[in-house]
Amino acid sequence: TEVTERLEEVVRIWTKQIRQVLVESEQIRREADDIGPSTELEHWKTRMSSFNSLLDEIKSSRVKKIISILQAARSKTLKQWKELDGSITKAANEAKDNVRYLYTLDKFFGPLTNASPVTMMEHIPSLMNTICVIYCTSSYYNTSERMTSLFLKITNQMINTCRMYLCEG
Numbered sequence: 794t795e796v797t798e799r800l801e802e803v804v805r806i807w808t809k810q811i812r813q814v815l816v817e818s819e820q821i822r823r824e825a826d827d828i829g830p831s832t833e834l835e836h837w838k839t840r841m842s843s844f845n846s847l848l849d850e851i852k853s854s855r856v857k858k859i860i861s862i863l864q865a866a867r868s869k870t871l872k873q874w875k876e877l878d879g880s881i882t883k884a885a886n887e888a889k890d891n892v893r894y895l896y897t898l899d900k901f902f903g904p905l906t907n908a909s910p911v912t913m914m915e916h917i918p919s920l921m922n923t924i925c926v927i928y929c930t931s932s933y934y935n936t937s938e939r940m941t942s943l944f945l946k947i948t949n950q951m952i953n954t955c956r957m958y959l960c961e962g
Contacts, residue, residue, distance in 0.1 A: 794907065797866040797868060800863055800911065801868055802875055803851075804859065804868075804870045807878055808873055811847065811877050812932070814843070814847065815877075815880055815884065818840060818843075818844075818884060825952055827903065827952075827953060828946060828949060829905065829906065829947075829949055829953065830898060830902055830905070830946040830947050830950055831899075833895060833943060833946055834862075834895040834896065834898070834899060837888050837892045837895055840884075841885065841889050841892050844881060844888055845885055845888075845889075847880065847881055847885075848885050851878060851881065851907045856857070887933040890931060890933050890934070891917065891931070891933055891934050894930075894931050894934050895927075895934075896921055897926075901920045901939040903917055904916045905920075905947065905951060905954060908954065910955050910958055918938075920947070924940070924943065924944075
């Protein structure tokens with residue numbers, strides 16, 4: 794029982810740390826008012842990397858051994874652990890899915906940034922069609938708040954590009 798208690802304490806510490814990561818990942822991001830859409834992709838790539846690393850750690854042999862010992866001891870700490878494991882898996886899947894869909898927009902970020910306003914406008918119909926596909930098919934990115942944030946960043950980029958064009962001309 795002494796070993797079980799020590800292992801339960803270890804799992805409680807892990808649980809607290811993982812909960813903190815999950816809470817921080819759900820907090821509203823503070824972003825500058827003029828950032829473009831490429832920052833959205835970077836955010837989800839970073840989040841995907843973080844949660845994949847956390848999943849790798851949870852699936853490590855060391856953690857599996859501790860969990861199996863606690864299962865054999867019928868520890869009550871495992872209920873919370875399983876819930877957290879599910880939450881981490883969901884967050885990792887969400888980040889991976891969002892990165893996959895946002896990469897389809899990556900080809901538009903260059904023309905939004907470097908083109909003249911006239912050339913930029915030629916890319917808008919294709920961009921809108923791609924966003925529509927994302928909205929219709931994505932399991933996670935199809936919320937109004939995510940779409941609003943994306944459209945805001947695209948608009949910011951278009952405004953910045955037009956401003957640069959006017960200042961150079």
